[in-house]
Amino acid sequence: MTEDDIIARLKENVIQGRKTQQDEGIDEKLSGTPGVVELTRLALEKRISLEEIINALTAGMRVVGEKYSSKEYFIPDMLASAEAVGEAMEILKPLLEAANVETKGKFAIATVHGDIHDIGKNIVAILLRGAGYEVNDLGTDVPTEKIIEFIKKESPDYLGLSALLTTTMTEMGVVIEALKDSGLRDRVKVLIGGAAVSDEYAQGIGADAYCVDGFQAIKVLDSFQQAKTS
Numbered sequence: 001m002t003e004d005d006i007i008a009r010l011k012e013n014v015i016q017g018r019k020t021q022q023d024e025g026i027d028e029k030l031s032g033t034p035g036v037v038e039l040t041r042l043a044l045e046k047r048i049s050l051e052e053i054i055n056a057l058t059a060g061m062r063v064v065g066e067k068y069s070s071k072e073y074f075i076p077d078m079l080a081s082a083e084a085v086g087e088a089m090e091i092l093k094p095l096l097e098a099a100n101v102e103t104k105g106k107f108a109i110a111t112v113h114g115d116i117h118d119i120g121k122n123i124v125a126i127l128l129r130g131a132g133y134e135v136n137d138l139g140t141d142v143p144t145e146k147i148i149e150f151i152k153k154e155s156p157d158y159l160g161l162s163a164l165l166t167t168t169m170t171e172m173g174v175v176i177e178a179l180k181d182s183g184l185r186d187r188v189k190v191l192i193g194g195a196a197v198s199d200e201y202a203q204g205i206g207a208d209a210y211c212v213d214g215f216q217a218i219k220v221l222d223s224f225q226q227a228k229t230s
């Protein structure tokens with residue numbers, strides 16, 4: 001299998017919700033062929049970059065979302081794909097985290113109240129740990145009060161908020177207002193991300209940055225560090 005084949009198959013197997021070779025998938029056309037777990041291991045053996053692997057997994061999930069929108073897929077289908085990506089991330093995690101030991105700052109991350117999507121948040125957390133940040137993952141469906149309490153007690157340098165639903169993204173603005181009301185807004189930089197939000201939305205609610213993915217978050221944080229030292 002060429003590297004391009006592995007990447008294409010990874011994406012396709014996420015779309016099919018096939019964790020391993022044993023899984024049939026949505027329409028059984030891939031039955032008996034390697035699933036996401038085997039392909040992730042193979043990609044690592046072939047020294048395909050971690051970024052390329054994660055991008056293939058994410059691209060697959062994007063298609064799953066489109067299929068759910070068009071009612072071709074239902075919730076169990078989304079879940080099967082989500083679990084396959086989760087397994088792949090378990091394989092990648094030690095490699096991503098081993099990359100760096102130095103601490104560049106404290107980063108708290110949460111999926112906002114009402115929202116249980118956690119794959120994106122988990123990927124960002126893993127990537128930032130690998131990039132040298134001390135990451136506190138507060139979980140999913142995190143009440144705003146709990147986030148404020150954490151900022152008060154632990155004084156992280158950065159707060160990352162994730163939201164995937166148009167109904168929950170407004171909670172990000174609620175968190176920022178609560179930070180202001182508690183006199184904490186100047187103590188923490190707020191980064192937001194998730195399929196529902198955008199650069200424009202970040203500006204509208206007064207976040208410090210919107211990041212399309214974890215790799216961009218690393219770049220944005222580096223630029224904050226540079227601004228601090230220059």
Ligand code: B12
Pocket residue numbers: 058061062064065066068069075076078079082109114115116117118119120121123124159160161162163164165166167191192193194195196211212213214217
């Ligand atoms: C998997 C999935 C689920 C799974 C979640 C499993 C899990 N453990 O997370 C399940 C089945 C549980 C689910 C449930 C629901 N879902 Co859903 N889900 C998805 C799906 C297909 C993929 C999400 C995903 O994991 N993507 C892959 C990851 C890697 O991408 P990501 O999350 O965007 O994260 C990346 C970036 O955005 C960024 N990022 C994300 N967060 C952050 C935070 C920071 C700080 C930074 C820097 C960056 C960053 O970096 C990440 C890594 O690259 C999306 C479709 C989509 N296009 O997003 C729908 C989607 C989000 N779901 C949707 C819906 C409607 C629902 C439900 C309401 C369905 C229902 N009727 O019950 C429920 C809501 C449950 C709730 N209260 O939260 C809609 C939302 C529509 C809308 N506009 O509001 C979507 C868009 C599908 C669709 N097209 O209709 N879902």
